[in-house]
Amino acid sequence: xxxxxxxxxxxxxxxxxxxxxxxxxxxxxxxxxxxxxxxxxxxxxxxxxxxxxxxxxxxxxxxxxxxxxxxxxxxxxxxxxxxxxxxxxxxxxxxxxxxxxxxxxxxxxxxxxxxxxxxxxxxxxxxxxxxxxxxxxxxxxxxxxxxxxxxxxxxxxxxxxxxxxxxxxxxxxxxxxxxxxxxxxxxxxxxxxxxxxxxxxxxxxxxxxxxxxxxxxxxxxxxxxxxxxxxxxxxxxxxxxxxxxxxxxxxxxxxxxxxxxxxxxxxxxxxxxxxxxxxxxxxxxxxxxxxxxxxxxxxxxxxxxxxxxxxxxxxxxxxxxxxxxxxxxxxxxxxxxxxxxxxxxxxxxxxxxxxxxxxxxxxxxxxxxxxxxxxxxxxxxxxxxxxxxxxxxxxxxxxxxxxxxxxxxxxxxxxxxxxxxxxxxxxxxxxxxxxxxxxxxxxxxxxxxxxxxxxxxxxxxxxxxxxxxxxxxxxxxxxxxxxxxxxxxxxxxxxxxxxxxxxxxxxxxxxxxxxxxxxxxxxxxxxxxxxxxxxxxxxxxxxxxxxxxxxxxxxxxxxxxx
Numbered sequence: 001x002x003x004x005x006x007x008x009x010x011x012x013x014x015x016x017x018x019x020x021x022x023x024x025x026x027x028x029x030x031x032x033x034x035x036x037x038x039x040x041x042x043x044x045x046x047x048x049x050x051x052x053x054x055x056x057x058x059x060x061x062x063x064x065x066x067x068x069x070x071x072x073x074x075x076x077x078x079x080x081x082x083x084x085x086x087x088x089x090x091x092x093x094x095x096x097x098x099x100x101x102x103x104x105x106x107x108x109x110x111x112x113x114x115x116x117x118x119x120x121x122x123x124x125x126x127x128x129x130x131x132x133x134x135x136x137x138x139x140x141x142x143x144x145x146x147x148x149x150x151x152x153x154x155x156x157x158x159x160x161x162x163x164x165x166x167x168x169x170x171x172x173x174x175x176x177x178x179x180x181x182x183x184x185x186x187x188x189x190x191x192x193x194x195x196x197x198x199x200x201x202x203x204x205x206x207x208x209x210x211x212x213x214x215x216x217x218x219x220x221x222x223x224x225x226x227x228x229x230x231x232x233x234x235x236x237x238x239x240x241x242x243x244x245x246x247x248x249x250x251x252x253x254x255x256x257x258x259x260x261x262x263x264x265x266x267x268x269x270x271x272x273x274x275x276x277x278x279x280x281x282x283x284x285x286x287x288x289x290x291x292x293x294x295x296x297x298x299x300x301x302x303x304x305x306x307x308x309x310x311x312x313x314x315x316x317x318x319x320x321x322x323x324x325x326x327x328x329x330x331x332x333x334x335x336x337x338x339x340x341x342x343x344x345x346x347x348x349x350x351x352x353x354x355x356x357x358x359x360x361x362x363x364x365x366x367x368x369x370x371x372x373x374x375x376x377x378x379x380x381x382x383x384x385x386x387x388x389x390x391x392x393x394x395x396x397x398x399x400x401x402x403x404x405x406x407x408x409x410x411x412x413x414x415x416x417x418x419x420x421x422x423x424x425x426x427x428x429x430x431x432x433x434x435x436x437x438x439x440x441x442x443x444x445x446x447x448x449x450x451x452x453x454x455x456x457x458x459x460x461x462x463x464x465x466x467x468x469x470x471x472x473x474x475x476x477x478x479x480x481x482x483x484x485x486x487x488x489x490x491x492x493x494x495x496x497x498x499x500x501x502x503x504x505x506x507x508x509x510x511x512x513x514x515x516x517x518x519x520x521x522x523x524x525x526x527x528x529x530x531x532x533x534x535x536x537x538x539x540x541x542x543x544x545x546x547x548x549x550x551x552x553x554x555x556x557x558x559x560x561x562x
Contacts, residue, residue, distance in 0.1 A: 026531070027520065032153075037051065059207070064168070068132035088133055093422070096421070108484070123392070230397065280458045315355040392405035490512075517533060518536070
């Protein structure tokens with residue numbers, strides 16, 4: 001038994017196993033997408049080629065999570081050691097305004113809700129899509145294969161079909177009532193009015209045609225071409241706000257990651273408008289002042305510290321982290337060790353607290369994640385989404401493409417840092433993270449899960465660094481989450497630990513899971529790669545070894561003849 005297990009307050013059984021490879025590793029939340037990424041590596045492509053092939057394929061096989069009409073963030077480490085973040089997050093339409101929704105509450109848990117759910121479902125919930133632009137820019141700038149080749153696995157899966165998993169069938173069941181109201185979604189995902197059987201073949205011919213058009217025309221197919229015209233026409237006919245001018249104005253932004261230091265490791269994650277880099281650094285700075293390893297994994301003492309760190313981070317996030325083009329985000333202050341010491345001094349070890357922001361006011365859950373590494377030193381951790389399950393629950397007629405509901409990420413109340421403004425980028429909790437030791441990659445990870453993403457990523461990093469967990473343990477370990485209303489505990493957190501937390505004043509609840517399927521890669525000392533995916537999705541790591549013959553090998557027809 002490893003040392004962390006002897007000090008653990010909770011136990012859990014692993015449900016999956018890791019993969020190992022010497023030539024590359026692809027970890028996605030669906031086996032067909034992992035196969036698509038592996039196909040690129042096996043064909044001579046690099047990690048960027050593999051990641052983009054996987055994302056296009058996830059559009060087909062995980063349609064409730066991701067698609068070209070969504071948005072996301074890609075964290076790339078290039079073979080030369082340079083890190084960059086490609087921000088393809090969606091933006092509010094130019095016709096949007098801060099008071100466009102009618103809110104129902106000024107307090108949690110209903111703060112984000114609006115009358116008729118207009119910020120969540122339907123045309124007013126859709127923001128200007130950025131995913132396709134981001135994927136194509138990553139491939140054009142840093143990939144090695146043509147777009148048409150990278151799209152082949154996705155087109156094949158859409159036209160020839162793929163087998164429905166229980167995970168997909170469950171998602172369709174959850175959204176059945178609203179999917180049935182949209183003719184395109186109903187025809188695809190509710191044939192004959194019923195949820196497709198697990199193991200049945202699901203084909204998407206309209207989506208296949210859209211992907212073929214993208215393969216031929218590139219991002220112009222959406223940002224000025226036929227797909228864009230179809231989207232704008234549907235918006236105009238249905239009371240939506242997105243126009244061709246919105247699509248043609250969209251730009252992918254290249255940003256520098258936030259760099260934090262934690263117990264001798266360097267943690268790199270995206271900057272605003274993503275919350276992850278700033279607030280993961282903030283939380284780790286606070287937690288660095290405690291002996292997390294000595295307190296033990298899953299104990300009331302450790303979880304209390306994690307919960308209070310999450311609450312203080314969310315207090316600051318609500319007033320300070322938004323699109324930096326619209327809000328001056330105090331990054332240096334929030335990520336400083338001095339600020340962490342100030343906040344830590346207020347934290348009580350024996351009592352839960354309500355946290356107010358420590359900086360002046362400035363200010364979903366269904367996503368997917370891909371982690372890829374190649375043998376050249378390129379690493380990609382990218383999180384992408386259409387935001388909620390099946391996005392805004394409508395498709396663009398004739399395209400097979402599902403709309404995002406990214407407008408839900410904005411504060412529906414006016415005059416806050418996170419309020420809707422024309423052209424403003426949505427803020428996000430996406431946390432595609434790469435952790436270095438002595439300047440070299442130690443591990444890369446990320447996950448879906450809306451607001452619960454960066455807290456879950458932070459916990460995995462603590463599992464690896466403080467608790468010394470194996471990679472599979474780290475991604476499957478039970479998680480906790482709070483932003484101050486209630487404290488969520490996954491089922492395998494022990495009853496004893498829960499009682500200790502309740503004694504400190506935490507109001508606990510027990511969801512089935514927190515966040516989504518995490519995909520991670522560990523970079524081993526011998527140069528090998530280890531990949532792991534957790535039980536919370538159809539995650540599948542594929543490791544690549546072997547390779548081509550030596551250059552001087554020639555076939556000798558005489559060998560073996562009688």
